Amino acid sequence: MCGATPGLVTGGDGLAYHVAHGLDALAWADIVFVPGYRFPDRDDPPRAVVDALITAHDRGARLAAISTGAFALAATGLLDGRRATTHWHYTRALAARHPLVRVDENVLFVDEGSVLTSAGAASGIDLCLHILRGDLGVAASNHAARRLVAAPYRSGGQAQYVPRSVPEPLGERFATTREWALHRLGEPLTLDILARRAGVSPRTFSRRFVEETGYTPMQWVLRARVDLARELLERSQRSVEQIAADVGLGTGANLRLHFQRILGTTPSEYRRTFTRGE
Numbered sequence: 001m002c003g004a005t006p007g008l009v010t011g012g013d014g015l016a017y018h019v020a021h022g023l024d025a026l027a028w029a030d031i032v033f034v035p036g037y038r039f040p041d042r043d044d045p046p047r048a049v050v051d052a053l054i055t056a057h058d059r060g061a062r063l064a065a066i067s068t069g070a071f072a073l074a075a076t077g078l079l080d081g082r083r084a085t086t087h088w089h090y091t092r093a094l095a096a097r098h099p100l101v102r103v104d105e106n107v108l109f110v111d112e113g114s115v116l117t118s119a120g121a122a123s124g125i126d127l128c129l130h131i132l133r134g135d136l137g138v139a140a141s142n143h144a145a146r147r148l149v150a151a152p153y154r155s156g157g158q159a160q161y162v163p164r165s166v167p168e169p170l171g172e173r174f175a176t177t178r179e180w181a182l183h184r185l186g187e188p189l190t191l192d193i194l195a196r197r198a199g200v201s202p203r204t205f206s207r208r209f210v211e212e213t214g215y216t217p218m219q220w221v222l223r224a225r226v227d228l229a230r231e232l233l234e235r236s237q238r239s240v241e242q243i244a245a246d247v248g249l250g251t252g253a254n255l256r257l258h259f260q261r262i263l264g265t266t267p268s269e270y271r272r273t274f275t276r277g278e
Helices: 023-027 047-058 069-075 088-097 121-136 138-148 168-182 191-198 202-213 217-235 240-246 252-263 267-275
Strands: 007-010 016-019 031-034 062-065 109-111 115-118
Touching: 023 047, 031 047, 031 069, 047 062, 047 069, 062 069, 062 121, 069 088, 069 115, 109 121, 115 121, 121 138, 138 217, 168 191, 168 202, 168 217, 191 202, 191 217, 202 217, 217 240, 217 252, 217 267, 240 252, 240 267, 252 267
Parallel strands: 031 062, 062 115
Antiparallel strands: 007 016, 109 115
16 A cells, blocks of 8 residues: 555544555555545546556556546556546546547446546446456466455446346346356357257347346356366366367367457467466
8 A cells, every 4th residue: 555645544434444554555556456545536646656657657567447446547647548447426527537548338337458447436346356367377366256256257348237128136146156167167158058058038138147147147157167268277287179169169170260259369378378388
């Protein structure tokens, strides 16, 4: 924890925080997380904070904003011309205050490489898990999610909220269907099978599924299979052909095709990346 002035800082909702370090801590941080704060549409962040963030970014640190922390990140000018998001309640204010930022109100988080933003506090957890996946692999991210009792992974493209309310029993049924599918990725999983499991028509299932996850059912299944393949590559010595069969992708050639398209790499190179130095 660092800030413009170390010491006890009073936050909202009766909470206070002991800030142990000054802004000099940003000189060595690899990733700087900017938390949300009250009245971001009214109060500008201290100039010293803005300058410290710019300096950290210039030396190669990544900057990740949680919720309304996007306003402080936008004040640096580093989001100009880039996509970004924040809590849905403040997306219009962010766009009005920083018109050069391409504000996207329909996503959980946005990864622009060296600058990342997320929606509400729970979306901040999704962003952190996303960073773990990229830096340390799927196994480490899933382990952290289990410790947090959080969903293993929600894509950044998932909507912050469903525009038309999904009846609660139906929402629960879809979540149960996704959980059921995750334990059967090595088996045939078609739209008809998933819809039948959820007890709705394929058309209704597809429409509601996209609203909830940001993906079509088959896109979601494919990415879940690739994720499982990633974890097996990280944690086992099984061959690419064996893993492809285990996760329901059939052949090694098919696994390589989807790895290249989704991740921009090969299974073998991915395995070397996350086993190097062990």
